[in-house]
Structures are given as structure tokens and as C-alpha cells.
Amino acid sequence: MTLPSGLPEHVGDEEDIARFLTSSGQYNASGVKPAAFLPNPHNGETSVFRHGAQPLESFQAIGQRELGARSPQGAAIVKASVVREVDLELRAGEPPPLHADIIGWPGQIHDPELGKAERKERAALIAQRAGEHFGSEANGHGGVTPNRAVSPPEWECHPGNLLKCHFLSTGAESPLPWSNMV
Amino acid sequence: MPEPVLTIGLLMAGYAATAALSRPNSAVSREAAAVRRNASSVVERAEDSFALFGPKSLALSELAILASECRGQDWDGYGAEPLNPSALMLAQDIIRSLPDDVPMPSFSVEPDGCVSMDWIPSKVRTFTLSAGKTDRLPYAWIEGTDRGHAVARFMDGQLPPRILQEIKRICANDTSLRAA
Numbered sequence: 001m002t003l004p005s006g007l008p009e010h011v012g013d014e015e016d017i018a019r020f021l022t023s024s025g026q027y028n029a030s031g032v033k034p035a036a037f038l039p040n041p042h043n044g045e046t047s048v049f050r051h052g053a054q055p056l057e058s059f060q061a062i063g064q065r066e067l068g069a070r071s072p073q074g075a076a077i078v079k080a081s082v083v084r085e086v087d088l089e090l091r092a093g094e095p096p097p098l099h100a101d102i103i104g105w106p107g108q109i110h111d112p113e114l115g116k117a118e119r120k121e122r123a124a125l126i127a128q129r130a131g132e133h134f135g136s137e138a139n140g141h142g143g144v145t146p147n148r149a150v151s152p153p154e155w156e157c158h159p160g161n162l163l164k165c166h167f168l169s170t171g172a173e174s175p176l177p178w179s180n181m182v
Numbered sequence: 183m184p185e186p187v188l189t190i191g192l193l194m195a196g197y198a199a200t201a202a203l204s205r206p207n208s209a210v211s212r213e214a215a216a217v218r219r220n221a222s223s224v225v226e227r228a229e230d231s232f233a234l235f236g237p238k239s240l241a242l243s244e245l246a247i248l249a250s251e252c253r254g255q256d257w258d259g260y261g262a263e264p265l266n267p268s269a270l271m272l273a274q275d276i277i278r279s280l281p282d283d284v285p286m287p288s289f290s291v292e293p294d295g296c297v298s299m300d301w302i303p304s305k306v307r308t309f310t311l312s313a314g315k316t317d318r319l320p321y322a323w324i325e326g327t328d329r330g331h332a333v334a335r336f337m338d339g340q341l342p343p344r345i346l347q348e349i350k351r352i353c354a355n356d357t358s359l360r361a362a
Contacts (some may be wrong), residue, residue, distance in 0.1 A: 020259065022257070022258045022259045023248070023251055023252060023257065023258060023290070023291065024248070024251065025248045025251070025252070025288075025289055025290035025291055025298075026258075026290055028288055028302075030302055030304075030305070031302075031305065033288070033290045033298065033300050033302065033310075034290075034298065034300065034308065034310045034322070035290035035291065035292045035293075035298040035300075035310075036290070038292050038293050038294075039293065040260055040261050040262070040293050041262075041263060041293055041294040041295075042261060047260050066259070067258075067259030067260070068256075068259055069259075070256070070257070070258065070259035072259075111333070113314075113316070113318040113319070113320045113333045114320065114331075114332075114333050116294075116296075116312060116314075116320035117312075117320035117321060117322055117331035117332055117333055118322075118331050120298075120310050120312065120320055120321070120322040120331060121322035121323075121324070121329060121330065121331040124308045124310055124322055124324050124329075125324060125329070127308075128305060128306065128308060128324060
């Protein structure tokens with residue numbers, strides 16, 4: 001079955017999943033922090049967007065439209081397979097276009113703190129892999145060589161996908177700082 | 183007791199004890215209130231001085247900036263709860279309690295309004311602990327293929343020694359993290 005966006009209802013393992021980052025506390029020079037992927041306390045789901053071949057401008061516009069007054073500072077990107085590797089699942093949920101949720105987070109109703117600890121562990125595992133896909137490509141395994149320097153110059157991004165960036169100095173992958181791209 | 187003598191006494195008692203005294207409690211006597219006022223004053227002065235307080239002062243400043251950023255409803259655009267004031271106070275207490283040989287964490291606010299204290303020395307090593315509304319602290323760690331999660335209790339103004347050891351172990355040989 002095809003969704004209004006044209007994407008299939010099933011989120012494929014090879015799809016890139018993006019979580020918009022709106023707080024400076026959700027990332028640092030080393031990468032994305034676990035809290036960026038923790039679920040919303042009201043519905044127990046983590047809202048994400050399926051990131052296809054959209055140009056930067058259109059994807060950034062999605063973030064700005066869907067997150068309201070909170071302009072995204074960047075996006076953390078992982079493969080859908082990473083989410084499944086930590087025993088979570090992805091469910092497409094349009095509208096809005098390209099939207100999906102990470103579902104299946106553990107609850108532990110009898111011990112809320114223990115449930116939270118387990119969710120933190122899984123979120124940390126996802127955060128640890130955020131950007132890893134690009135990192136392996138940049139190292140030559142995927143045949144893609146980043147060739148576009150952006151401002152500030154310590155950033156370098158995937159030529160066909162400007163959401164995937166890393167720090168030149170350390171090689172660490174990082175979410176894209178929108179404000180530095182324009 | 184004359185106030186200067188009391189202040190000196192608080193300083194001699196040590197910073198951790200003074201910080202504990204500065205927290206609101208159920209004491210109602212005039213003397214108790216005076217002790218708390220003086221303790222708060224000493225703590226504020228100590229935290230204002232980078233020379234005296236160093237990385238802890240920096241960490242508390244970073245936390246204050248983050249708190250300001252996440253104080254409103256839906257600060258993340260996904261419906262997050264505002265930063266919980268109790269969680270913020272607990273995170274501040276944890277920072278103040280850290281021994282000098284434990285690196286300072288970085289911070290993030292979680293969608294439920296808790297404060298996440300993160301030690302992430304590398305891509306494959308993470309220790310993350312949540313300060314929330316109670317003294318029970320959910321935490322998780324990853325070290326290569328080794329990982330796990332549990333709950334610790336912040337008792338008597340201190341993290342359990344095994345948690346401190348675990349943080350130090352995960353951060354060992356990392357020069358990018360600031361020691362307390």
C-alpha cells in the first residue's frame with residue numbers, strides 16, 4: 001500500500017529516519033545524545049520523518065512547518081534497521097507527509113524508573129549509531145566522497161544529501177546545524 | 183551565634199555539607215532559617231567564583247542555560263513537558279556532590295521534563311543518568327558490546343560509590359571531559 005507521500009506503508013530497513021533537533025542539549029560535538037530519541041511521555045512514541053531523496057530546502061521546510069515555532073537546529077539520522085536492532089519498531093503515520101513513529105518502547109508500569117532506564121539504554125544505542133551510515137560511506141565503504149565544504153569550514157556534508165554531515169577535525173558524524181548551512 | 187562565626191563554621195564544614203544545608207527543608211526555627219540563609223549565601227558565592235569552583239561552576243551555568251531553553255511546554259516541538267523544577271534542583275545537587283576525580287557530564291532535557299546527565303567520552307562509550315522528581319535515578323550505560331540499565335538512589339546528598347566508579351571507568355583515558 002502506498003501513502004499520500006508516495007512512500008510505501010512499510011518502513012524499509014534501508015530507509016533513513018530523521019529526528020529533528022530543537023535544543024542545543026540534544027547534541028554536541030561528539031554527536032547526538034540519547035535524550036534526542038526518547039519517546040514523548042504522553043503517547044510513548046518518538047516522532048520521526050522518513051528521509052528520502054528530498055533536497056535540503058524541502059526537508060528543512062518540513063521540520064519548520066511541523067515543529068511550529070521551534071525551528072530545527074539540525075537532524076539526527078539513523079537507518080530504520082538500527083531502530084529494529086534494539087527491538088523497537090517503526091510505524092508510518094501520515095499526515096504529515098513522510099511522518100513515522102518509533103513505537104514499542106518498554107513501559108515497566110510497576111517500576112516507572114526502571115522502565116525509564118531501559119528506554120534510556122535503547123535511546124542511547126540509537127543515538128550512538130546516528131550518522132554512522134554517513135560515516136562509513138565517507139570512509140570509502142559506500143563509494144561516496146563528501147566534497148562540499150560548508151560554513152563554518154569544520155563541517156563537511158554528503159554531496160547529495162546535505163543532512164548528513166560530519167566534523168572534519170574529528171571525523172565524528174554530527175547533525176546538520178541548519179543555521180550554518182544557509 | 184554571630185553571623186560571621188556561623189559563616190566561617192559553614193566554610194569549615196566543607197562545601198558538600200554546606201550545599202546540603204542550603205537546600206530547603208522542614209526546619210522551622212529561627213536558628214535553622216539563619217543557618218539555611220548563610221549556607222545559601224556561601225554556596226552562591228562559591229559558585230560565582232570560577233577559581234573556587236571551577237568545572238562545577240561551568241557545569242551549573244550550562245545547566246542554567248539549558249533550563250532557560252526548555253522551560254516552556256513543547257520546547258522540542260514534539261509535545262515535550264517543560265523542565266521540571268525538582269529535576270533541575272536534583273541535577274544541581276548531583277553536580278555539587280560529584281567528587282573531584284569524576285568528570286563533569288553534559289546535559290540534555292528529556293521529553294518528560296527530567297534532566298539527562300550524559301558522560302559520552304566516545305561513540306562507543308556512554309553513561310547516561312536521569313535526574314527526575316524523586317531520588318531514584320534511572321541510568322544506562324554502553325561500553326562497546328557491553329550495556330545495561332538500572333536504577334540508583336541519590337541518598338544523603340551522594341551518588342552511590344558504584345555509580346561513581348562506573349562513570350570514572352567509562353570516562354577513563356578521556357582527556358576531553360572536565361574533572362570536577
